[in-house]
Amino acid sequence: MVFKRMLGALGVGGPSVDTVLATPRTQPGGTLAGEVRLKGGDFDAQIEHITLGLVARVEMEHGGGEGSGVGEFTRSQVSGPFTLREGEERTIDFQIPVPWETPISEIGGQHLNGMALGVRTELAVAKAVDKGDLDMVAVEPLPSQLRILQAFLQLGFHFKSADLELGHLYGVRQELPFYQEIEFYPAAQYAGVVGEIEVTFVAGPGGLEVILEADKRAGRYSGDAIGRFQVSHEDALRTDWPSEIDRWLTGLAQYGHHAPHHGEHYGHHDSHHDSHHGGHYGHHDSHHDSHRGGGMGIGAVAAGAAAGVVGGLVAGEIIDEVFEEDEGGDEEW
Structure with missing residues (x-):
């Protein structure tokens, strides 16, 4: 699944970014491979870095009650600074490590009800950081x-x-x-x-x-x-x-x-x-x-x-509309 969006940091006419996973399934301790596809907008853009982060929905207690948020638990920079020219198309291949403690979200091709994991693309352009598209990822058990x-x-x-x-x-x-x-x-x-x-x-x-x-x-x-x-x-x-x-x-x-x-x-x-x-x-x-x-x-x-994941937790509903599409459970799992 690919989510396309125009980079809000630069407004209308700015570059766009898509992240495509070569294999949307992985295991703890494994890797995720794919490519980030960039397309220049109506003007040259100074790209400072491209970073991919694994994110998950996490349950937490706050204010005497319980709720959920979405937090990033690992980050990998896949590109340093470069100039993306007007209308230019560029592809950046990546292979990022998956932590050994990454939770399981799928077993035998069946989604585990309650789990939501994804890869979020962060593009830093001209001192502004835009968290671009979010792609669902399945983590199978070892x-x-x-x-x-x-x-x-x-x-x-x-x-x-x-x-x-x-x-x-x-x-x-x-x-x-x-x-x-x-x-x-x-x-x-x-x-x-x-x-x-x-x-x-x-x-x-x-x-x-x-x-x-x-x-x-x-x-x-x-x-x-x-x-x-x-x-x-x-x-x-x-x-x-x-x-x-x-x-x-x-x-x-x-x-x-x-x-x-x-x-x-x-x-x-x-x-x-x-x-x-x-x-x-x-x-x-x-x-x-x-x-x-x-x-x-x-x-x-x-x-x-x-500290990073606590600080990075956001209200669950902000990202629920992306995650809910793969939330369906299965009778066996």
Whole structure:
């Protein structure tokens, strides 16, 4: 999908820009390739730079309520300064990196309800910056992530929705300033044990950190049960995930505060335990993060990215009309 618009920074008669993706699908840790097509207007224009940014709709809390905004979470400059002559047509090829923690928006060709990702073109012309066209992009799961998601379907779970939460996961090295929650309705055999389950991936070159959060309804404690483990991409492909997940879920009805398994760390807590542990073991919002500063292993680059995405969030409705066209869900996903 290509969105054409005249650059408002220069008004009528200014240059126009289109960004065309060679392949509108990618994976975390992959690349996006394509070309930026420029056409000169009625006069010469001094182009200072062309920058592409990946943007996503993010859920956030503000003023005691909840809302959503659209934030840019990574940027790549694809051109430096040049002069675009009157009426000139110019094409700039690009290949930009996709962060490992980029959220999943499509599985098996089916869009995940609730997800909206795009590539935004920014053209700086004569000291004015115009955020040009926006192109939808689909991010498919890595094979290691797909194996885990498929395991929930094999166990009888049903996909509900997915969203991005602004904030950091406690105790997890996280580069992006938000995390994805992929939510499933419980399978019939676990209905008395757990309610809905949320799956979060924090991917890196070497593997995955997987966080499972279940609404626990059986056993000694009620509240949120958290399962956390790390696995390499290779080991994830060799693991019998339906058995692993079933074992963890079954254990929730038996264990109290901790449910260890195979040396992995699985924990459980509710609001009572949170008061002793300094906040949720799994999920945090920006309020919690503000009290932890750099103690979460987030480096200066990540801190800068967080500041950028928070500062870059805009009212969701500004861009909803672009995203809503690909918001349709699918029965399976």
